[in-house]
Amino acid sequence: MTQDKEDDYSPIHLNAYMITRTHIYVKCPYCYTRYNKDGKPSKSSKNYFHIHGSGGDLSNRIETRGHDGSNEFYKQYNIRGEFYIHITDDTPRTNMNLTEYAKFIKSGKN
Numbered sequence: 001m002t003q004d005k006e007d008d009y010s011p012i013h014l015n016a017y018m019i020t021r022t023h024i025y026v027k028c029p030y031c032y033t034r035y036n037k038d039g040k041p042s043k044s045s046k047n048y049f050h051i052h053g054s055g056g057d058l059s060n061r062i063e064t065r066g067h068d069g070s071n072e073f074y075k076q077y078n079i080r081g082e083f084y085i086h087i088t089d090d091t092p093r094t095n096m097n098l099t100e101y102a103k104f105i106k107s108g109k110n
């Protein structure tokens, strides 16, 4: 598999999906919601959201986080770099949780 690949320490830049008074939601391009027995993401799976604390700060900034290395699928990428989470003018500020926000987007009221 990927064991022969060198570790990659390049920084990973991601835009925050949304931010609340308590949490920052980040859609991870490397993690999925469901996996098959062979370890690959199942067809019906979606990209997984990682949730970090926002510390009540809704301002634009870049938050640096490491990725949880225990995810078996993520390990296949040999990514060792820090994740830079960008909170910009385009990042939705909301009081909703992820499920509520998904419903809101679907409703087209935004």
Ligand SMILES: [Zn+2]
Residues within 6 Å of the ligand: 028, 029, 030, 031, 048, 050, 067, 074
């Ligand atoms: Zn991830």
